[in-house]
Amino acid sequence: MAQKDTFRIVTRAADGSLLIRDYPSLEPLMHSYHQIGVDDCSTDLGLRGMPVFRGLVGPMPEGKNVVRYETGEVFEMLTKEWGLAKPRKRQRAPAASGSKKVGASI
Template sequence: MAKKDTFRVVTRGSDGSILIRDYPNCDPLSKMHMQIGTDDCSTDLDLRGMPVFRGLIGPMPEGKTIVRYETPEVFEAMTKEWTHAKPRRRTRRPSVKNAEAAAT
């Protein structure tokens, strides 16, 4: 398992833009937000024991080495975008057998 060594905080700016800030450890987050617990149920075992902060949603895995935290507004917006995104349609290549049958 890869070690999670980057802490990413995603917030929304006053103009509505997405702001991303990366930290090398959780100390700056501990100074800005009150820790209210530790994650003990994540399916990503690297996240277990990571801090849970008041006012942030997370920890969430992002890639192999990033722990992501989001404000509730960003979490809600990203979730809505994700649920409304249409899945890409895959086109099937006709099999040789079906292509021969269609040609005759």
């Protein structure tokens, strides 16, 4: 299991763009946000025991060594964008010529 050594905070700027800040430790986050608990149910075992902060969604994994936290607004926006994304249409391979459909006869 890789050691998590980057802590990423994603917020929104006044113009609507995303602001991403990376920190090498949890120390600056502990001073800026109020810890309300610890993660104890993540499927990524490296996140278990990580702090949960008031006003942030997370922790969530991003790559092997990054722990990501997002504001609620960013989380909601990115989730909506993800939900609206159209899946690529797959084309079916043409049926082999000369094939017959076999059905059950009664």
